[in-house]
Amino acid sequence: MAYSRAIKLVRPPKALSHIPHVPYFSYMSSLIKKENTISRNKRFANKLFEDPESNGLYLRPNVKGWEVVVTRPEDAKKLLFKSDIFPKADFTSGIDGTILSKFSRGPNLLFTTGAHWKAQRMVANPAFHRSAPVKLFGELTQKLFRVMDNRANKTVDITRLMEAWALDAIGLAGFDFDFNAIENPNSSWVRIYERVDKALVHPFYSFFPKADKYLLWVLPNRKQAHTDLDIFLKMIDNVIIAKKKALHENKSNKHLENSEKDLLTLMLESEAKGSTLSAKELRSNMCVFFAAGHETTANSLAYAIYFMAVNPDVQCKAREEAFKVLGDAQEDIMPTIEQTKSMDYINAVIKETLRSHSPALGTFARKATKDTELGGVLIPKDTMISMDIFNLHHNPNVWNNPDEFDPSRFLPGGEAEKQINNGFSWIPFGTGARQCIGMNFSLIEQRVMLSMMLRKFAWSLPEDSIHKDYLHTTNLVISSAKDLNINFEKLY
Numbered sequence: 001m002a003y004s005r006a007i008k009l010v011r012p013p014k015a016l017s018h019i020p021h022v023p024y025f026s027y028m029s030s031l032i033k034k035e036n037t038i039s040r041n042k043r044f045a046n047k048l049f050e051d052p053e054s055n056g057l058y059l060r061p062n063v064k065g066w067e068v069v070v071t072r073p074e075d076a077k078k079l080l081f082k083s084d085i086f087p088k089a090d091f092t093s094g095i096d097g098t099i100l101s102k103f104s105r106g107p108n109l110l111f112t113t114g115a116h117w118k119a120q121r122m123v124a125n126p127a128f129h130r131s132a133p134v135k136l137f138g139e140l141t142q143k144l145f146r147v148m149d150n151r152a153n154k155t156v157d158i159t160r161l162m163e164a165w166a167l168d169a170i171g172l173a174g175f176d177f178d179f180n181a182i183e184n185p186n187s188s189w190v191r192i193y194e195r196v197d198k199a200l201v202h203p204f205y206s207f208f209p210k211a212d213k214y215l216l217w218v219l220p221n222r223k224q225a226h227t228d229l230d231i232f233l234k235m236i237d238n239v240i241i242a243k244k245k246a247l248h249e250n251k252s253n254k255h256l257e258n259s260e261k262d263l264l265t266l267m268l269e270s271e272a273k274g275s276t277l278s279a280k281e282l283r284s285n286m287c288v289f290f291a292a293g294h295e296t297t298a299n300s301l302a303y304a305i306y307f308m309a310v311n312p313d314v315q316c317k318a319r320e321e322a323f324k325v326l327g328d329a330q331e332d333i334m335p336t337i338e339q340t341k342s343m344d345y346i347n348a349v350i351k352e353t354l355r356s357h358s359p360a361l362g363t364f365a366r367k368a369t370k371d372t373e374l375g376g377v378l379i380p381k382d383t384m385i386s387m388d389i390f391n392l393h394h395n396p397n398v399w400n401n402p403d404e405f406d407p408s409r410f411l412p413g414g415e416a417e418k419q420i421n422n423g424f425s426w427i428p429f430g431t432g433a434r435q436c437i438g439m440n441f442s443l444i445e446q447r448v449m450l451s452m453m454l455r456k457f458a459w460s461l462p463e464d465s466i467h468k469d470y471l472h473t474t475n476l477v478i479s480s481a482k483d484l485n486i487n488f489e490k491l492y
């Protein structure tokens, strides 16, 4: 029994034997050892692209079994648009009580499907359309400058700094809660959140969720993470109760423009006009905004800063644009929403960063509802399938010299515009009905922060950086770069 289960785990199903697969043990060992994203993909997937006959499909293990992975734009279109054939696979069942299920795998936008998901998206869409808190993002960037100014040493771990900035941004813009991570990265709320966040992505518990429930008595650190999570969830519950009360008593943050209100208030206001979400759904969505919106944006910002450090000409052009749009006075200028729309080059840098190193390495798996075809081969009913964003963005049959960082691809008349399947060859936020709801929110965050940063500092990579030859990123679902130190020089 145990033997046959083990065989089932390490060997792909017979029905999928026509699709090449990665070797189970070396792939798992690569995940557990947090092997660098580029080298993992070179070893396991890139070989496919060398074969002219390849349809870009391959098989790899996920937490629920084996999934087919897709790397071509034409297959992305079918997979992500035909949600009747390929709805999201259910990743919520069978793991009640784990950190993942308590924090993010609940009744929220990311994990529900069908009518349940639609009802939630109807409440959340108007909130995300109205939200564009440029003033808040600008003020947080000024706060960050004050902290950077006060440091004697101008070499900064940019991943840590962007994580602090993005945590304050999502706390305040999400539900008006101030972590104050920029000024006090060791505050108790920041530490609680960090411990929860770290516990969420632990590969061992992702693949062996039962240990997270039944073995806590021998796992004191894990038990502590559960306690931290309970405290964090209670805090969110209290914020929701207070917001609802304020709204009911007509005392919510009315003084703010709509675009500056937090997402929770905007969602509660949009509820007032029709469908409502339960307290559990609201809490679950707040958690998902953290899980899906914090590290993704933080890493995207850190990567953009890295790419501008190793491409000084790109940094120079981006700075010229920041001066052109915001003026060259020697003081902080916070962009308006209109100004963020006229930053063509900075936008191209952000887009090329997201092509080259999208923090979301892939989409969540879908599950085929019937026997169907993808990439010219049979996909049997119940097969799990996901989009490999990293390999799509690095597919040399799709992008010219994909390993080169070249923002001009995204300028008017550039390569991106000319691609026939353009809409599906650049999908850092996914595509189709389940496209990232926070896409514009995140792009605005990035335009505000980077344009202000470019006016205030020039930066470079230290001589001894481990990232000198290429950006070393790792992780299972959301990539990040460790020890990404950057030297900053103040311009005013």
Ligand code: HEM
Residues within 6 Å of the ligand: 109, 110, 111, 121, 288, 289, 290, 292, 293, 294, 296, 297, 300, 358, 359, 360, 362, 363, 364, 365, 427, 428, 429, 430, 431, 433, 434, 435, 436, 437, 438, 439, 441, 442
């Ligand atoms: C650079 C930043 C971001 C990246 C790269 C990113 C990436 C993605 C991707 C690839 C998906 C689609 C997953 C799939 O199809 O399986 C997604 C969905 C989602 N993202 Fe983002 N995201 C980012 C920022 C944000 C932010 C800031 C928020 C919220 C404040 C957010 C909230 C969500 C939610 C709720 C979904 C699920 C939408 C649905 O299924 O209806 N994301 N994101």
